[in-house]
Amino acid sequence: MKNVMKTNIYKFIIILLSVALFSCEEDANESLDFSGDTSIHSFVVNGVEGTINEENSTISVILPSGSDLTGLSPEITIANGAEITPGSGESIDFADANGNLLDVTYTVTNTDLYQKYTVNVDVARAKITSFKIGSVEANIDEQNKTILIYLPEGTDVTSLIPIVEYTDGATIAPQAGTAVDFTNPVTYTLNYLGSVFNYEVTVILGEAPTPILVLYNGEDVSPKWESIASSVNNGTVNPVTDGINSTPTCVSLLRTNTGTDDGGRPWTSGVLWNANQVNVDPAIYGSITVMVLKDVAGDVQLEIQQAGELNKDWLHAEYSADHVGEWQELTFVIPEARTAVINNILVMPHTPETGFETQTMYWDEVKAHPIE
Template identity: 50%
Template sequence: MKTLKNISLTLIIFLGGIFTACNDDKGDSLDLTADVDILSFKVNNVEGIINNDNGTITVLVPSGTGLSAVAPVITLPANATVSPASGEAQNFTFSANTPIEYRVFNGNLYNTYRVTVMEIKAEITSFRIGNRNGIINQDDNSIVIYLPEGTDVTELSPVIEYTDGAVISPEPGSFIDFTSPVTYTLAYQGETFTYSVTVIPGEEPKLPLLIYNGENIIPHWDGLVVTIDSPYPNPNTGGINNTPFCASFVRDAVTGEGWHGGALWNNNKVNINPAEYDRFSVMILKEVAGDVQIEIQSDGETNKDWLRAWYSEDHLGEWQELVFNIPENRTAIINNILVMPHEHPNGEPVAFTTHRMYWDELKAIPKN
C-alpha cells in the first residue's frame, strides 16, 4: 500500500497552507510523487512476477533449488531504497505460507510487498475412476484407488485434475491397463514430475480424518482467554513432528484460571460421528508435564464430554502425540472441539510457569 499517496484531500490542503505561509527557503515540502514500485525482482536470474495492485511478488525457481538462503537482486526507481536490501540473503523455505515482507522507501512514501519464492511444482490434485476417488500422497507422489471386487482393470479411463498449464501423460481420456502400477508424468515449465498410480480391488479402508495440520488444513482457532497464533513456526522440527507450522499461544501462570486454548466451532465446526470415530490424536509441545484436555460438544455447546491425556515429564519440550478416547456410550455428533494444552488451573496440582505452548496434527481416528 502506498501509504502517503492515500492522504486525504483535507490534509493536503492543510499542509499546503502551512508550507505557503512559511519562508520559501526554509524546509522541504512533502514529496508525494516519488516512485516506490519495485521494477524487477530476480532470484538466480529468474524474474519474479510483480503485482503492484495487491503488493505481491512471486518467483518460481527450478525444482531442487535451495530456499533457506536466497539473495534476490532487486531493481528500484531512482533514489529509492528497499529493506531487506538487494543481495541480502533471506530464508524463503516457508514463504508459500508466510511471505517475506519487503518495503520500498522513496521521499515521503513507502510501499510494501509480500514476496514468495517457491520451487516449480506440478501436482495431480484429483484422480477418479467412476465414483471412486484416489488417495493422493503428495509427499511421495503416489496414488492408490480402491475399486469394487471384480472390476476389469485392464481398460480404465480416469478423470484427472492437475496443475493448470501442465501437460500430462498418459493423456486424460485414455484407456489404461492398471493390472500393475501406472506412472503418470506431468511436464511443467521445463520440469518433470511423476506419480505412481495403483488400483486395488476391494473397499477403501477408512483413514484418520485430519482436522488441523498448520500447513494446508488450517481452520481458524478461536482463542479461549488467549490469542491463538496459527500458523506459527514449529519450534522443534527434529522430532516426531517435522512439519513447518503449528498452533501456539502464551499462557500466563498467574492468570491460569479456567480455559486456555483454542476452539473449532461456529464457521469452523466439524461433523464427526462417534459411530465411525472413537478417538482423537493431537501433537502437544510444552515445558510442563500434566493433563491435556479436549472438550467435545454438539452444535450449540450441548452434549459435552471432557477427554484427557497425559503429557509426559519424560519428554518435556518435545512433541508428544497424545490419544484421547471418545466415551463408548456417546452417540451425539461432535461439532465443536476445544483444545486445552494444560488443564491444571493456577498451577494446581501441577506447578506451572508462564510459557508458550503448541499443538498440531489434530486427527479423528476411525474405529478398528
C-alpha cells in the same frame, strides 16, 4: 491615463519574467542527457534465461525443481556506459530461510535516466491437480506424490482410461486419454521446464475407508477457539517448526499457578462450540488426536460434549517429560459406550487445582480418527 500606463508596465514586467523563466527551463533541459539506454538486455541465472517484460519492468526466472534460491549470482547484460545495482555476478538471495520467495529490485542508471526492474526467481512447479476414473475422484497426496483411487469390486483394471488434469504447459506420460493397466501401481510422469515430477497411482478394488476428519489445522480448517477461564490466542506463531509439526501457526493459552485468577482455574481451556462446534459421530470415530507442546510435563485433558453442554466425557493423555518443549501427538480414546455425537471440544492443560506450575500450552492439528 496613469492607470493605463501602470497596467502596461505590469504587463511588460510579466512578459520579461516569463521570457526569463522559459530561458532558464530551456537551459536546464539542455543540460540534462536523456539518451541513455536503461534496459536490461539479458538476465541469466545458472544458465537459465529470464523472461523480461519491459512493459511492467519485471523479470521472471524459473530454475529446475529443487534448485537452491539463495546465494544466486545472475549474469546481467546492459548497455555500454550503463550501471546496475545490485551488480552483475553479485550474490543475491531470492528466497528466505523458510523458502518464501523474495522479489529483488534491480536499478539501471545511464546518463540522467534510471529504470527499476522487479526480479522474481522460482523453481519449476508442476502437479497433477485431478485424477478420475469414470466418476470416481482419486485422493492425491501431493507431499508424497501418491494417488490412490478405490473402484467397485469386479472392475476390470487392465484397461482403464483416467481423466487427468495437471499444470498447463507440462507433458504427461502415460498420455491422457490412453488405456492403462492398473493391475500394479503405475507411475505417471510430468515433464515441465526441464524438471520431472513422478506420481505413483494405485487402484484398489473395494469401498474406500472413512477418511480422517480434520477438526482444526490452523490453515484450511481453522475455526476460532473461544476462551474459558483464560485468554486463548488464535493464530499464535508456532514456536517449534523443525519437529513433527511444521505449520506456521497454532493456538495457545497460559495457565497460572495462583488458583485465584482466571488462568488458575481447573477448567482453564480453549473450546470449539456454538458457531464453531464440530460433528464427530462416535459410531464412526474412535479417537481424537491433538498436537500438544508444553513447557512442563503432565496430564492433558480433552472434554467432549454434545451441543448444549450435554453428555460430557473427560479424556486424558500424558504429555511426556522426555519431550518437554517439543510437539507430541496425544491420542484421546473416545469411550466405546458413548453414543452421543460430539459437538463441543475443550482442550485443557489439566493438572491438580493447586501446586502446579504456571505453564503455556500450545495445540494444533486436531483430528478425529475412524474406528479400525
